[in-house]
Amino acid sequence: MRTRDRLRIAIQKSGRLSGPSRQLLAGAGLRFGDDGDQLFQPGRDLPVDLLLVRDDDIPGLIAEGVADLGVVGRNVLEEQALERMDGIGPGPFRSLRELGFGRxxxxxxxxxxxxxxxxxxxxxxxxxxxxxxxxxxxxxxxxxxxxxxxxxxxxxxxxxxxxxxxxxxxxxxxxxxxxxxxxxxxxxxxxQAVLAAPARPFGDARDGLAAMLLRRLAATSRERV
Ligand code: PRT
Ligand code: ZN
Structure with missing residues (x-):
């Protein structure tokens, strides 16, 4: 597999999850440049980029390695995991964190x-x-x-x-x-919305970036308590 040193996060482009997903990432200190691209927004300060897509496409993009992480409803993630599973072995996705919206x-x-x-x-x-x-x-x-x-x-x-x-x-x-x-x-x-990832670690710089994002999300949710 190709190694990458930037993390790509897919969120819903427009719909129930898009506003809260953007707020979540902004709360974790991630800012994205809007250079007119409807689909892709590069990270401004960190090597973390944004993909704006239909929610149903998010599990498939993760499975194909086009996106690294995604914000998606557990309903969509589990349905598509079952679709991709052969009945034996682990599923193709991991849910790293529940996000508390889209319930x-x-x-x-x-x-x-x-x-x-x-x-x-x-x-x-x-x-x-x-x-x-x-x-x-x-x-x-x-x-x-x-x-x-x-x-x-x-x-x-x-x-x-x-x-x-x-x-x-x-x-x-x-x-x-x-x-x-x-x-x-x-x-x-x-x-509810979850932060989804592939079942296996990336094995490159993306693991550190994902861990940083998770730490920041944990810190901001502690601040809200
Ligand atoms: O265009 P795209 O494919 O990205 O968007 P979409 O239209 O498929 O999705 P969207 O934005 O409607 O929903 C995205 C996700 O929000 C879903 O996959 C769920 O995880 C979550 N979510 C939370 C909901 C609802 N609440 C919800 N109430 N998704 C859909 N609904 C619909 C439901 O299907 C029904 O038609 O709302 C209606 C029921 O609502 P109540 O309040 O009348 O019970
Ligand atoms: Zn959809």
Whole structure:
């Protein structure tokens, strides 16, 4: 593998995580030059550069070595780790630190007028989700055979459209579920933004830079207490 002496951190370009991710890095004393580039911003004082991308692309960029670290929801990181795993051996990513923002949960929800005797109610049904691997693992652990129907957006309208019976989607306030007459019944994953890294150390100057960043993040979170 090619050695590098600069650390590249990927964050979401625009969305729920982008503001808090920028604040986090600014709080750790990192400043980036904005030379009009929409994707790449070089570090001003330290050899730490920024990549601005879609959140879903972050695990793949880390796996391919294009980015070294990333700020991404545990929901996205774990789903893509399962996608890349062969069932044996360790996963491709490590989560270095929980970041305390982007909190949400991946939950199962059913039409509000259903009885809920428990997870077995899902047996044989179709469940719409953007997170089929996390859902399938949860179902498998409970011995339930159901079909995950992968949708990339508007998951909450699937039961009304008749494309699925239930959904498994991210929830924060619960307002979206209520507006779609759905009831949250089971939690599949608790999530928040994490600092993600490859499973193995870099073996060059990037390890020291990542350790410095972690020390600074620990110091700023202590100051906030
Ligand atoms: O363009 P890009 O792909 O980068 O962005 P995106 O649209 O895929 O992501 P974005 O910005 O919506 O979310 C980024 C990350 O924020 C997610 O991967 C989660 O880790 C985290 N997060 C936290 C959430 C929510 N809270 C959340 N509430 N992501 C999505 N939602 C959605 C949810 O899917 C549902 O549609 O908000 C709706 C539910 O919200 P409530 O408050 O009505 O329950
Ligand atoms: Zn996304």
């Amino acid at each position: 949400c949960r991946l939950s199962l929800a059913v039409p509000a007028d259903w009885d809920w005797p428990g997870p077995s109610r899902l047996q044989g049904l179709r469940i719409a989700t953007s997170y089929p691997r996390l859902l399938e693992r949860w179902l498998r652990e409970r011995g339930i055979v159901a079909r995950a129907v992968k949708l990339s957006g508007s998951v909450e309208i699937a039961p009304r459209l008749g494309t699925a019976d239930a959904i498994c989607d991210l929830v924060s306030t619960g307002a979206t579920l209520a507006a779609n007459r759905l009831r949250e019944v089971e939690r599949v994953l608790s999530s």
